[in-house]
Amino acid sequence: MTKGKTDLANQLLEQHVKHELASLKGAKLRKFLEQELDELWHYAGEITLGRITSEEQVMGVIQRIVMDMELDAGIPELAAEMATEVLNADVQSKTTLGEIITREQATGFLEEALELRQQRERVISEIMAHPVYQELVSNVVYHGLVNYLYEDNLITKSVPGVGSMMKFGKRMANRAVPGLDETFERRLKAWLSDSLPGLISRSEQFLHSALSDEELRDSVMAAWVSLEDRTIAELHEGLGDVQLQEFVVLGYEFWLQFRKTGYFESCARAVVSHLFDKYGERPLTDLLGDMGVSREVVMAEIDAYAIPVIDVLREEGYVEALIRRRLAPFYKSAAARKILQQEA
DSSP: OOHHHHHHHHHHHHHHHHHHHHHTSHHHHHHHHHHHHHHHHHHHTTSBHHHHOOHHHHHHHIIIIIIIOOOOTHHHHHHHHHHHHHHHSTHHHHOBHHHHSOHHHHHHHHHHHHTOHHHHHHHHHHHHHSHHHHHHHHHHHHHHHHHIIIIISHHHHHSTTHHHHHHHHHHHHHHHSTTHHHHHHHHHHHHHHHHHHHHHHHHHHHHHHHSOHHHHHHHHHHHHHHHTTSBHHHHTTTOOHHHHHHHHHHHHHHHHHHTTSHHHHHHHHHHHHHHHHHHTTSBHHHHHHHTTOOHHHHHHHIIIIIHHHHHHHHHTTHHHHHHHHHHHHHHTSHHHHHHHHHHO
């Protein structure tokens, strides 16, 4: 390109850059974004989700970003710091539990939980069958019987001296027949072992009848009434910064392992598959509308966030540099040179 044509091309470039910069500022910028939003919203009412993307593309994003992406070690540290700040914030001592969850909401959660009667009965049965619980029952009954025989029965309480005589007789018998205590304990525990299934069965029947919907409702709501006026700070007393940070780290480590399981992938795939079954052949505006996203919602976020960010980028010189990177190659191209030659 000759010098004169080069100068003309540079002049056109500068004027074009000024024009674009002027259109990306203030009211002109907002009008431009609003017009583009209207255009995009119009197309969103015609273009389906399946045309924009596919199940496999969405699963690919989940695979790359959620499941496989290596997360920096600073993330749990930052999360723990933020959790500590939340825990120590003044609002914790000024906010009661009832201000966060109303009594009506608590009642609603309780009523829904009470509908899970089959699950409740299954949990009770599983607890009853657990070896730890059976051992607990056996020990409680054993020590209760021994205590009753030597101390708390009606005769020892009513007749002075009988309790002491029974204990004295027990000591003398042990001297006369060494190992008598062990024999008694062994036989009593053998009897308990034989009787344990019946005791457990009766315990389970008792719990099923005692933990009725009415009893649970009254107990839980009574507990709620005692807690709803307490502040959040009072409710988490004893949970220090160190313990909180340890919980955050444990939760983070669990997430790192859980996200790579086949279970998580299957759950994600089920959600994505349902999304496409429901919205794949429908316009994007149907999906956005069901999510509560309207044109007005998007425009509000453009006003609140997008325009201020563009203003900062323009002040820093990025917008002008971007425009020049886009336009300069054209004004230096053979096509521009040909047009300038024709004009000459």
